[in-house]
Amino acid sequence: MFDSLSGKLSDVFDGLSKRGKLSEADVTEAMREVRLAMLDADVALPVVRDFVNKVRERAVGHEVLDSISPGQAVAKIVNDALIDALGGSGAVPLNLSATPPVPILMVGLQGSGKTTTSGKIALRLGLRERKRILLASLDVQRPAAQLQLQQLAERTGVGSLPIVPGQRPVEIAKRALDVGRREGYDVVILDTAGRLSIDEELMQEVRDVRDATHPVETLLVVDAMTGQDAVNTAQRFNEAVGITGVVMSRMDGDARGGAALSMRAVTGAPIKLVGTGEKLEALEEFYPERVAGRILG
Ligand code: GDP
Numbered sequence: 132m133f134d135s136l137s138g139k140l141s142d143v144f145d146g147l148s149k150r151g152k153l154s155e156a157d158v159t160e161a162m163r164e165v166r167l168a169m170l171d172a173d174v175a176l177p178v179v180r181d182f183v184n185k186v187r188e189r190a191v192g193h194e195v196l197d198s199i200s201p202g203q204a205v206a207k208i209v210n211d212a213l214i215d216a217l218g219g220s221g222a223v224p225l226n227l228s229a230t231p232p233v234p235i236l237m238v239g240l241q242g243s244g245k246t247t248t249s250g251k252i253a254l255r256l257g258l259r260e261r262k263r264i265l266l267a268s269l270d271v272q273r274p275a276a277q278l279q280l281q282q283l284a285e286r287t288g289v290g291s292l293p294i295v296p297g298q299r300p301v302e303i304a305k306r307a308l309d310v311g312r313r314e315g316y317d318v319v320i321l322d323t324a325g326r327l328s329i330d331e332e333l334m335q336e337v338r339d340v341r342d343a344t345h346p347v348e349t350l351l352v353v354d355a356m357t358g359q360d361a362v363n364t365a366q367r368f369n370e371a372v373g374i375t376g377v378v379m380s381r382m383d384g385d386a387r388g389g390a391a392l393s394m395r396a397v398t399g400a401p402i403k404l405v406g407t408g409e410k411l412e413a414l415e416e417f418y419p420e421r422v423a424g425r426i427l428g
Pocket residue numbers: 239240241242243244245246247248325379380381382383384405406407408409413
């Protein structure tokens with residue numbers, strides 16, 4: 132992840148550092164290279180434009196051009212701008228502030244890693260925060276989906292909603308909250324059905340479940356490897372159902388990183404967590420400053 136972007140940016144800053152004193156033209160040339168590197172990494176065009184303009188504006192200031200090591204000063208400005216693009220400093224934690232059982236709605240396309248991520252979040256909240264978690268699959272499209280989540284719950288050591296054949300997603304969601312309330316669960320994770328593509332039927336189903344359960348978090352799981360498509364998916368889910376956070380799965384892959392850099396600007400929603408492998412432990416908080424540090428090497 133970010134390898135190519137990282138390599139290109141460090142070439143740009145090495146070039147700047149060697150020059151010693153910088154002119155405005157040097158900065159402009161460097162920003163042209165930064166722009167190309169970001170576009171190559173699949174960062175959305177409006178995000179790149181905004182980024183480069185912001186950095187150029189700050190970098191042509193006299194304090195920077197007249198400083199002892201202007202190359203380093205520009206690198207620092209880029210670092211700060213990367214942190215901004217990634218969502219500002221500090222991880223944004225899951226919001227669990229509601230009367231238990233706190234509903235968390237998981238949405239996303241099929242294959243994005245939604246079910247695995249539901250298990251990962253359950254394990255994390257169960258182990259680290261000692262919460263009692265109930266997992267419920269609302270996927271009535273794939274017959275095996277509910278069973279898959281039940282097995283995941285068993286492996287994770289958390290509760291799962293007993294399967295009642297023939298129920299609709301909204302009925303299952305309401306039943307999950309009832310069981311959650313009756314049996315003293317802290318959090319109910321509702322894993323909605325994924326589809327191969329975004330369609331109105333899927334969105335309506337998610338809206339119906341949302342309206343019936345009032346989730347405090349509606350988390351969209353997107354596959355980092357799908358680059359710009361992940362950002363488009365997020366934009367459409369956000370417009371249709373309103374998301375409160377993004378989980379990017381497959382950050383362990385060799386994705387070019389553009390999706391992570393575009394997500395906040397395009398959707399307004401923070402990346403809250405990232406999936407870094409197939410194992411249930413492979414879930415991490417998203418720290419923009421660490422990611423920016425990795426990009427700049
Ligand atoms: P769903 O259809 O969205 O529920 O997707 P699944 O949860 O079934 O995941 C699809 C595949 O992606 C499975 O093989 C998962 O093991 C894998 N997967 C999920 N998250 C990650 C991740 O962060 N990294 C990697 N390498 N694989 C993942």
